[in-house]
Amino acid sequence: MRKILIIGIGAGDPEQLTVQAIAALRRVDVFFLLDKGPVKQDLAVSRHEILRRHTSGAYRLVEVPDPERDRTAAAYPAAVEDWRRRRADLFAELIRDELPDDGCGAFLVWGDPALYDSTLAILDDLRERDVVEFDHEVIPGISSIATLTARHRIALNRIGRPVQITTGRRLADEGFPAGVDDLVVMLDAQCAFTRFTADDQVRIYWGAYLGTPDEILDAGPVHLVADRIVARRAEARQRKGWIMDTYLLRR
Incomplete structure (x- = not known):
């Protein structure tokens, strides 16, 4: 066999x-x-x-x-x-x-x-x-999720709270799922996190090329760091020809 x-x-x-x-x-x-x-x-x-x-x-x-x-x-x-x-x-x-x-x-x-x-x-x-x-x-x-949280020195979940994993496509179409305050987003070529404003009170923990010498990290209130992440992401993709990134949104 x-x-x-x-x-x-x-x-x-x-x-x-x-x-x-x-x-x-x-x-x-x-x-x-x-x-x-x-x-x-x-x-x-x-x-x-x-x-x-x-x-x-x-x-x-x-x-x-x-x-x-x-x-x-x-x-x-x-x-x-x-x-x-x-x-x-x-x-x-x-x-x-x-x-x-x-x-x-x-x-x-x-x-x-x-x-x-x-x-x-x-x-x-x-x-x-x-x-x-x-x-x-x-x-x-x-997983890239475990590497992401380790690099940012945070826990994936909060006590007694659910965590959901989704895609950028679903986030763009549906927004933050009801009843979930910690959302891991993968496969987001369109940077759906840019939809959130200060009123949403969402924080992002983002990482690209996790676990490699080219690793890039960023974090902060999403309405303050979204443009910077988009720019860093675009520069990295242009330089390397591809990008793999993952992020956690925390409400």
């Missing part, structure tokens, strides 16, 4: 790997890496550095281009579903063609595999479709 490990590798710092994750890396025969192109080459470099530090080098590396997702499509859910389907087809080929029947393969997932990542859903889909036989194991990782 082929074995697939889905290993959470943290938000970017090679030292964020857990002892369990390091032990899992050393079990792997074949690592499957998805190449996101030259713009995000430093993501590939980070993965290679993790393997250099934490393995003996006795493995095979299979790198393939990550399928492109249409980020301009009006029908967002349909575009994501199409992208996941093409990724699933690619995963099936990799597992079937590159991994021996008794081999151990692995996908390295930024942060934690259970939080805003498609790998687990894709593998569940493959098992349901029965296109290739394998078993899989999930090794949790340190």
Whole structure:
């Protein structure tokens, strides 16, 4: 039976790997890496550095281009579903063609595999479709949310209060959810936090490229720091060609 490990590798710092994750890396025969192109080459470099530090080098590396997702499509859910389907087809080929029947393969997932990542859903889909036989194991990782709160030296939750995780798209459409005073926002390309005014009494804790040498942090009453964050975000994206950021809104 082929074995697939889905290993959470943290938000970017090679030292964020857990002892369990390091032990899992050393079990792997074949690592499957998805190449996101030259713009995000430093993501590939980070993965290679993790393997250099934490393995003996006795493995095979299979790198393939990550399928492109249409980020301009009006029908967002349909575009994501199409992208996941093409990724699933690619995963099936990799597992079937590159991994021996008794081999151990692995996908390295930024942060934690259970939080805003498609790998687990894709593998569940493959098992349901029965296109290739394998078993899989999930090794949790340190999420960007955990890194964000650690860098700002704050707790994610307040005593007896709920925390919600959402996307920038939903925040822009729906605003602050009723009954929630602590809101984590991910995947916000439109900077939806700029909608809040002084009357909303909202504070933001923001971070980009968390856990990497390029990490940027900012915090304060959102109506006072929003323009600065937008400018810093735009400058960083222009300089690097991409950006990954996360923030906590606290009412």
